[in-house]
Amino acid sequence: MALDLDRIRRETPACEKRIYLNNAGCSLQPTPVYRAVLEYLDQEQETGGYEAAAARQPELEGFYDSVARLINCRPDEIAYCESATRGWQQFFYSLRLNPGDRIITTRVDYGSNMVAYIQASRYRDVEIVFLDTDEKGDIDLDHLHRLVTDRTRLISVSHIPTGNGMINPAEKIGEIAGSAGVPFLLDACQSSGHLDLDVKRLQCTALSTAGRKYLRGPRGSGFLFVSREYLENAHPAFLEQQGADLIDETSYQLVESARRFENFECNLAGKLGLGVAVNYAMQWGLAGIEDRVIRLGARCRECLEEIPGVQVHDQGSRQCGIVTFTVEGVEASVLRSRLAGKGIHIWVSAGPGSLVDFQQRGLDAVARASVHYFNTREEIEIFGTAIASIAARARQCGQSR
Ligand SMILES: Cc1ncc(COP(=O)(O)O)c(C=O)c1O
The missing domain is CATH 3.40.640.10 (Type I PLP-dependent aspartate aminotransferase-like (Major domain))
Structure with a gap:
């Protein structure tokens, strides 16, 4: 069956209240x-x-x-x-x-x-x-x-x-x-x-x-x-x-x-x-889910890459719905709580889960936005706008110091 987004979102009631981008942590149950x-x-x-x-x-x-x-x-x-x-x-x-x-x-x-x-x-x-x-x-x-x-x-x-x-x-x-x-x-x-x-x-x-x-x-x-x-x-x-x-x-x-x-x-x-x-x-079919998640992930990366002060850290020639990034001058944990204040849920990748990978790439903690098929392009745009405003404020603060 083709993905029926209206029904999918109705059957994921939290979609009404928040933009949920922590599916790699724990997704929302239908x-x-x-x-x-x-x-x-x-x-x-x-x-x-x-x-x-x-x-x-x-x-x-x-x-x-x-x-x-x-x-x-x-x-x-x-x-x-x-x-x-x-x-x-x-x-x-x-x-x-x-x-x-x-x-x-x-x-x-x-x-x-x-x-x-x-x-x-x-x-x-x-x-x-x-x-x-x-x-x-x-x-x-x-x-x-x-x-x-x-x-x-x-x-x-x-x-x-x-x-x-x-x-x-x-x-x-x-x-x-x-x-x-x-x-x-x-x-x-x-x-x-x-x-x-x-x-x-x-x-x-x-x-x-x-x-x-x-x-x-x-x-x-x-x-x-x-x-x-x-x-x-x-x-x-x-x-x-x-x-x-x-x-x-x-x-x-x-x-x-x-x-x-x-x-x-x-x-x-x-x-x-x-x-x-x-x-x-x-x-819904796993082929359709895969296609949609990968496309939403790619859109998310595009949005972030356009924002001054934001660095996307994803690797690999084939990429997925997990998007990792940092914002200059804003710690990942601070970014997470600022976004949560705007009803946008992401997570922070830090600690042992990626330790060896992060050690070789010189990373400590990154923000992680992980999309799923119930997310929409509009949500990604709103997320991008929120990041752009946080990044711009951080840049202003950095310049006035
Ligand atoms: C790639 C990968 N493997 C294993 C695990 C561990 O899963 P669990 O907490 O269910 O043991 C995780 C958890 O995030 C993971 O991302």
């Missing part, structure tokens, strides 16, 4: 998602948590079918998890890493992933290699070719980094990983619900994501995809009776599906809500 979560919580309150789960079993199972359709895999290749990081870790720590093994990644990878790489290098003597990039920040794919050896245990990449604006060439990376037979872990936390993902095309072994960002699902929800092929030999680092059938005091049998990576206890309202959010996105 009304059907929010209602599904509330109804489920009501039912838990009314009948009890276990009873509600039993009564709603078919819909809870439907979660796996929905996600499978979203990324073109089988339902038994999906595990529900509470965050992108948890899903990512479940896969990462299932790798049997040995001293001298090599992990290939990028400097724009998410901070929590970096911590895991450092841990693996410190305690498992694993070699972590960062891919070279060109002046635009694009990955050098020849370097990746050269780096893949028989000691390479993993290629791990954030599809869309948290504070960078670029889209990494996941399909090309998947091609190289696939032909070398090396597992490819794709952190799709910012790309699911943003781009039209297909794990067959991406040739990834595993993909992790959060529900709350571009998928517009509830907080505390996410999923992990693990390919059937990898599952044959995958043993989770953390395993409980949900993931393994306990047979007797000395043995258990892993469950067949990716659900071996799940916990029994989880937020079922979140699971149901994420399923509804996935269906909601698919109803």
